[in-house]
Amino acid sequence: GEDVEQSLFLSVREGDSSVINCTYTDSSSTYLYWYKQEPGAGLQLLTYIFSNMDMKQDQRLTVLLNKKDKHLSLRIADTQTGDSAIYFCAEIYMTTDSWGKLQFGAGTQVVVTP
Amino acid sequence: GAVVSQHPSWVICKSGTSVKIECRSLDFQATTMFWYRQFPKQSLMLMATSNEGSKATYEQGVEKDKFLINHASLTLSTLTVTSAHPEDSSFYICSAILAGDSTDTQYFGPGTRLTVL
Numbered sequence: 001g002e003d004v005e006q007s008l009f010l011s012v013r014e015g016d017s018s019v020i021n022c023t024y025t026d027s028s029s030t031y032l033y034w035y036k037q038e039p040g041a042g043l044q045l046l047t048y049i050f051s052n053m054d055m056k057q058d059q060r061l062t063v064l065l066n067k068k069d070k071h072l073s074l075r076i077a078d079t080q081t082g083d084s085a086i087y088f089c090a091e092i093y094m095t096t097d098s099w100g101k102l103q104f105g106a107g108t109q110v111v112v113t114p
Numbered sequence: 115g116a117v118v119s120q121h122p123s124w125v126i127c128k129s130g131t132s133v134k135i136e137c138r139s140l141d142f143q144a145t146t147m148f149w150y151r152q153f154p155k156q157s158l159m160l161m162a163t164s165n166e167g168s169k170a171t172y173e174q175g176v177e178k179d180k181f182l183i184n185h186a187s188l189t190l191s192t193l194t195v196t197s198a199h200p201e202d203s204s205f206y207i208c209s210a211i212l213a214g215d216s217t218d219t220q221y222f223g224p225g226t227r228l229t230v231l
Binding site: 030031033035040041042043044045048088092097099100101102104105106107 | 116118120146148156157158160163171207209211217218219220221222223224225227
């Protein structure tokens, strides 16, 4: 797999926008994902973007993709306390097997303060 | 849709015993399932890929005889940790791909916390 990098921590005030950044290295990735993990829980798929898209919006979530710089970001509008969690960026990479595998970043801990 | 469950949610066992963890896709068929391990405050580490009706594919460094995987049906994969030891204590998470989904999007289960005494 290839490397996926994320900043480790983000603190944001309730009501503000959060922006989580991610860089990846595999230019052949077809899809890039954002997952959310709350304490003691599994991963919840938030959204994904196809590599030929620049932007995808889904309610409070906006994903921006800069394929040239291999940079992906997730913007959460009007951040709420329930958005406090770890957010993982992941790229899919193909192997000799007939399915894609996910390469995860280390995760960004987002803390929302009142 | 695309709900994945795991059972049990947590388990405590004695050193030397074996533990079985189930991963089920509740509302879809999954030809491919994945098993991950996650240590505290770390990212997910892929252990193996499970395909229905065939042998699992293990990642480098993962002991096949230690972590037995069986994908008996299109909705169920099991991970058995054999002769568990304290160093096997971890959070185990499975994921599944919808059969026929060209995006290969993985849907994750809620995880199983294993503690070996």
